[in-house]
Amino acid sequence: MYLCPKIAFKRSVSFNSFSNLFFRFFQTTLPNQLPNHLNTNNSKLDLPSLDGTSTSQLFQTYTNHLRQCAERKSLAEVKTIHLHMNKSGFPHLSLGNKLIHAYLKCDSIDDARKLFDEMPQRHIVIWNSMISTYIRQKRSREGIHLFEMMVLEGVIADEFTFSSVFKGFADLGLLHEGRKAHGRLLVSGLEVSNVFVGSALVDMYSKFGKMRESRLLFDRIVEKDVVLATALIVGYTQYGEDGEALQVFRDVVIEGIKPNDYTFSSVLIACGNLADMCIGKQIHSLVLKYGFEAAVASRTSLLTMYSKCGLIDDCLKVFDRFANANLVTWTSVIMGLVQNGREESALLMFRQMIQCAISPNAFTLSTALRACSTLAMFVEGKQIHALIMKSGYNTDRFTVAALVDMYGKCGNTEMAISVFSGLELDELDVVSVNSMIYSYAQGGYGIEAVRLYDQMQYFGFEPNDVTYVSVLSACSNAGLLDEGCRIFSSLKSNVRIEPSRDHYACMVDLLGRAGRFEEAEALIAQVKNPDVVLWRTLLGACKIHGKVELGERITSKILEIEPGDEGAHILLTNIYASAGHWNEVTKMKIIMKEMKLKKSPAMSWIEIDKNVHTFMAGDLSHPRAIEIDKELESLNEKIKVMGYLPDTSFVLQDLNEKEKERSLNYHSEKLTIAFGLLSSRKKTTCIRIFKNLRVCGDCHTWIKFVSKVVGREIIARDAKRFHQFKDGLCSCGDYW
Numbered sequence: 001m002y003l004c005p006k007i008a009f010k011r012s013v014s015f016n017s018f019s020n021l022f023f024r025f026f027q028t029t030l031p032n033q034l035p036n037h038l039n040t041n042n043s044k045l046d047l048p049s050l051d052g053t054s055t056s057q058l059f060q061t062y063t064n065h066l067r068q069c070a071e072r073k074s075l076a077e078v079k080t081i082h083l084h085m086n087k088s089g090f091p092h093l094s095l096g097n098k099l100i101h102a103y104l105k106c107d108s109i110d111d112a113r114k115l116f117d118e119m120p121q122r123h124i125v126i127w128n129s130m131i132s133t134y135i136r137q138k139r140s141r142e143g144i145h146l147f148e149m150m151v152l153e154g155v156i157a158d159e160f161t162f163s164s165v166f167k168g169f170a171d172l173g174l175l176h177e178g179r180k181a182h183g184r185l186l187v188s189g190l191e192v193s194n195v196f197v198g199s200a201l202v203d204m205y206s207k208f209g210k211m212r213e214s215r216l217l218f219d220r221i222v223e224k225d226v227v228l229a230t231a232l233i234v235g236y237t238q239y240g241e242d243g244e245a246l247q248v249f250r251d252v253v254i255e256g257i258k259p260n261d262y263t264f265s266s267v268l269i270a271c272g273n274l275a276d277m278c279i280g281k282q283i284h285s286l287v288l289k290y291g292f293e294a295a296v297a298s299r300t301s302l303l304t305m306y307s308k309c310g311l312i313d314d315c316l317k318v319f320d321r322f323a324n325a326n327l328v329t330w331t332s333v334i335m336g337l338v339q340n341g342r343e344e345s346a347l348l349m350f351r352q353m354i355q356c357a358i359s360p361n362a363f364t365l366s367t368a369l370r371a372c373s374t375l376a377m378f379v380e381g382k383q384i385h386a387l388i389m390k391s392g393y394n395t396d397r398f399t400v401a402a403l404v405d406m407y408g409k410c411g412n413t414e415m416a417i418s419v420f421s422g423l424e425l426d427e428l429d430v431v432s433v434n435s436m437i438y439s440y441a442q443g444g445y446g447i448e449a450v451r452l453y454d455q456m457q458y459f460g461f462e463p464n465d466v467t468y469v470s471v472l473s474a475c476s477n478a479g480l481l482d483e484g485c486r487i488f489s490s491l492k493s494n495v496r497i498e499p500s501r502d503h504y505a506c507m508v509d510l511l512g513r514a515g516r517f518e519e520a521e522a523l524i525a526q527v528k529n530p531d532v533v534l535w536r537t538l539l540g541a542c543k544i545h546g547k548v549e550l551g552e553r554i555t556s557k558i559l560e561i562e563p564g565d566e567g568a569h570i571l572l573t574n575i576y577a578s579a580g581h582w583n584e585v586t587k588m589k590i591i592m593k594e595m596k597l598k599k600s601p602a603m604s605w606i607e608i609d610k611n612v613h614t615f616m617a618g619d620l621s622h623p624r625a626i627e628i629d630k631e632l633e634s635l636n637e638k639i640k641v642m643g644y645l646p647d648t649s650f651v652l653q654d655l656n657e658k659e660k661e662r663s664l665n666y667h668s669e670k671l672t673i674a675f676g677l678l679s680s681r682k683k684t685t686c687i688r689i690f691k692n693l694r695v696c697g698d699c700h701t702w703i704k705f706v707s708k709v710v711g712r713e714i715i716a717r718d719a720k721r722f723h724q725f726k727d728g729l730c731s732c733g734d735y736w
Contacts, residue, residue, distance in 0.1 A: 058090050066098045070105035078102045079111070097126050104133050124155055132164040140168035144177070151184075159190055163200035170207040178204050195221055199228040206235020211244075224252065230263045233270075242270035246279060259286070261295040268301035272308035280305045294322070300332045307336025327353075331364045334371075343371035347380060360387070362396040369402035376690050376717055377607060378410040385419075395427055401435040408439025411688060411715035411722040430461045438470040442722050444731040446478025453487065465497050472506035476513065477721050479735045484510045501527065505537050512541025513735075517550060532562050539571045543578055551575040566597045578649070604668035604691040608679045615671040618663070624675065631674040632665055639705035647698040669699050673706065673714060686713045694718050695736070704728050 062081060069077040082099060084090075096119045103112035109130070116122065116130055127150050134143030147165045150157065157165075162185050169178035182201065190197065198221040205214040218224070218232050229252040236245035249267045253259065259267075264287050271280035284293075284302060292298045299322060306315035319325065319333045330353045337346035350368045353360065360368070365388055372381035385403055393399045400423060407416035416439040423432065433456060440449035453471040456463055463471075468491045475484030488507050491499055504527050511520035520538050524530050535558045542551035551572055558568040569592050576584040592599075605614040615622065622628060636644075648660035664670075669691055676687040695703075695718045707714045708728035716723045724731035 058088065059095070062090070062095055063098060066095070066102045070102040073106050075103075075106035075108050075111075078106055078108075097123065100126055101129065104129055107137070109133050109137060109139070122155075124158060124161070127155060128158070128160045128164065131161060131168075135164050135168040135171065138171070140171040144168045144172065144174075157184070157188065159194055159197045162190065163197055166197075166200040166204040170204040173208075175208045175210075178208070195223055195225050195228055199225070199231055202228060202235070203231040206231055206238070209235075209239050211235055211239060211241060218248075224255065224257060226252070226257050226260050226263060229257055230260065230266060233263060233266045237266050237270045237273070240273070242273045245270040246274075246276075249283075253286075259290065261292050261297045264290075264292055264295075265297035265301040268298070268305040272301075272305035275309050277306075277309040277311060280309060293318075296326065296328060300328050303329065303332040303336060307333075307339055310340060312336055312340040312342060327358050327361060327364065330358060331361070331367065334364065335367045338367055338371050338374070343374045346371040347375075347377070354387075359391065362393045362399050365391070365393060366398045366402040369399070369406045373402070373406045373409040376410050376688075378412065378688060379607065379610065381406045381410060395423070397427065397429050397432055400427075401429075401432040404432060404435040404439055408435065408442050409717075411443065411717055411724060413439055413443035413445060413722075413724075425459065428459055428461075430456075430464060430467065433459065433461060434464075434466045434470055437467065437474065441470055441474035441477055442717075443724065444477055444721060444733070446474045446480045446483075449474030449478075450480065450483045450487070462496075463494075465500060465503070468497070469500075469502045469506060472503060472510070476506050476510040477732070477736070479510075479513065481510060481514050481516075501531060501534065504530075505534055508534055508537045509541065512538045513544060515541075515545055517541070517545075517547065532558050532565055532568070535561070536565075536567050536571065539568065539575075543571060543575045546575070546579050548575055548579050548581065564595055564597070566599075569595075569597055570599050580649075600692065602668045602691070602693050604672040604689050606672050606676050606687070606689045608676070613672070613675060615668045615675070617668045618666045619668070619671070620666070622671075622675065624678065627678055628671060628674045631678055632670060635674065635677075635706055635709070636665065638709045639702070642705055642709060644702065644705045647701065649697075664698055667696065667699050669695060669716060670702060673703065677710060677712070686715060688715045689717070691716060691718045694720060695723060700730065700734070700736070704730055 062085060065081050066078065069081065078099070081102075085095070096115060100112045100115055103109070103115065112130065112133070116126065119126075127146070131143045131146050131150075134140065134146060144165060147157070147161065147168075150161070162181065165181055166178060169175075169181060185197065198217055202214045202217050205211075205217065214232055214235050218228065221228060229248060233245045233248050236242065236248065246267060249259070249263070249270075252263075264283065267283055268280065268287075271277075271283060284305075287293050287298050287302065293302070299318075302318050303315050306312070306318060315333060315336050319329065322329060330349070334346050334349050334353070337343070337349060347368060350360070350364070350371075353364075365384060368384050369381060371377075372384065381403075385406075388394055388399050388403070400419060403419045404416045407413070407419065416436065420432065420436045433452065437449045437452050440446070440452065449471055453463065453467065456467070468487065471487055472484055475481070475487065484507065488499075488503070491497060491503060504523060507523055508520045511517075511523065517538070520541070524534050524538065527534060535554050539551055539554045539558070542548075542554065555568045555572045558565050569588060573585055573588040573592070576582075576588060602617045603614055605612050607613075613622070620629070646661050646664050648664065669689060672689045672691075673687060676689060680687070695716060700723070703714055703716060703723070703725045705728065707725040714725040716725070721732070721736065723736070
């Protein structure tokens with residue numbers, strides 16, 4: 001019979017002969033496949049013969065070998081020695097402490113624990129080693145359980161024990177148990193002012209947010225060190241007391257305590273949170289002085305500090321000085337670019353990172369998706385989605401939320417739903433649900449957004465302030481007045497959330513668009529010191545309903561709060577134009593000219609083959625302008641046959657009818673769509689355009705007709721929401 005390749009054994013072969021032959025086969029044929037502790041050719045051990053060796057000689061030999069194995073961190077050799085002890089009949093527990101120490105040095109705490117449990121008597125040192133290793137390896141619950149066993153067995157804990165368990169309690173969030181251990185420390189007579197124990201206590205209370213207790217303990221310790229100071233600084237930074245963190249840093253530097261990498265990292269984060277670039281630059285000088293700029297923690301914090309202070313160019317200069325940037329450093333600079341509105345540069349940096357063979361993590365991918373969302377770069381976002389699938393982050397909550405957000409902001413609600421629906425119930429969280437509600441809101445799926453909001457209780461989630469903004473926006477975009485009022489009422493009765501100006505703005509928009517102006521004004525009156533955004537929101541509703549007098553009154557209120565507000569002048573001008581008050585339009589334009597106020601030029605853009613093409617109203621400077629003009633003429637001829645009539649009320653009235661039509665024909669969205677159709681003749685390709693202002697009524701009607709005549713889906717993202725045009729209909733239901 002064949003038991004392994006190339007070797008046949010007869011049944012008459014004895015077991016011992018078979019074993020020897022089998023072992024020789026593996027030694028000669030497959031030596032690289034043997035474990036180190038069985039491959040005698042590679043073994044660094046020189047274990048004594050079991051015959052004729054005294055116990056004292058074995059003791060010394062084992063001791064020396066265990067020390068060497070611990071230094072080399074060779075777990076296989078430690079196990080070989082342990083096995084040799086058992087085979088020789090040597091009382092291995094006489095070397096139990098050394099064996100446990102060797103196992104712990106090799107990071108094999110489970111082997112150490114088996115031996116530990118066999119020992120009849122255990123010294124405090126070995127208890128401490130076991131407890132500290134459990135906690136260091138993020139197995140704090142087992143470490144704390146071992147501490148409780150130690151107390152029950154009557155072993156008196158020392159300062160090393162307490163310094164470990166305080167960290168364990170902090171890791172597990174067990175404040176009550178941590179306080180009890182603190183009390184036991186005091187009862188045992190150990191000095192809290194000892195810097196070793198004091199640092200652990202300060203760190204524990206800081207992690208619980210008990211900064212008053214942390215500071216009192218800190219002040220009791222006479223001989224402070226950098227570990228103690230850093231623990232307090234980190235605590236202050238994590239709980240938003242950045243000014244206090246900087247003050248502690250100043251004090252310890254004055255006392256002559258040399259900061260380390262983590263100290264600098266924490267105070268730089270505090271500077272970034274305070275956006276204090278002056279102190280930030282001073283601390284950067286100290287970082288250079290002490291030689292910590294190349295350290296990972298300081299490097300990352302430097303980049304973050306400069307980006308939070310809005311000094312993104314300084315951030316890039318610091319980054320350029322690092323020869324071998326790691327993933328954390330790359331991610332920090334990419335995030336800084338996104339936070340400072342440099343999304344295109346962020347995506348370029350992301351591509352460079354990939355080219356440097358650095359694999360992104362979930363946070364890096366989420367940040368890159370955020371850049372795609374802001375720029376509405378659908379193709380780039382899909383490529384990052386593929387990378388997420390390949391990297392195995394497709395169930396990570398942050399990347400899923402970022403994917404849903406990206407697809408939603410790119411107008412592909414179907415893909416957003418697909419990604420969201422792929423999550424199991426235990427993979428959902430508030431962030432991903434909020435992203436889906438917002439995607440529904442952007443796409444005009446108000447009913448679906450409200451339904452998902454109502455399902456949150458079933459999922460076991462409590463809505464937060466972002467949830468309410470998203471679902472109220474969805475109600476506003478879809479005109480769901482009753483649902484919006486119900487949800488806003490629920491928000492006001494929620495004791496955990498204070499309604500913000502954003503929540504009020506959504507409701508003012510909803511009421512205003514429904515023509516409920518008195519209720520909208522009454523709602524604004526409930527806000528303490530209402531800002532121009534709330535009044536401007538209501539002013540926008542006046543344009544929809546042609547409320548000229550109310551618009552004039554609201555404009556006066558806005559100009560009282562913020563004289564020279566550009567938005568108020570533009571909106572009132574539009575209200576006059578919608579109502580046909582052209583004399584007032586002319587007066588407003590003269591006023592705006594005298595005040596040097598300029599209306600943002602209407603522009604639209606489209607991404608074709610990773611290149612962005614931008615068009616402004618009336619702009620015929622594009623290289624393919626002649627083709628675009630012909631395409632527009634062809635489209636207009638076809639849709640007029642279907643019943644399209646240009647609505648010239650959206651252009652200046654001092655033009656003749658032919659000039660009005662021509663002006664309408666060159667609105668930026670029409671130029672962009674014509675170019676998109678020229679550049680992609682495939683019927684399956686969706687045309688995706690983006691506009692910096694709201695789509696006008698005539699263009700909205702025009703795009704509906706075009707979508708039907710060309711048989712293509714057209715998605716337009718304007719300043720407020722998405723419009724999905726298909727077969728002559730729009731997802732907004734003509735309510736925008």
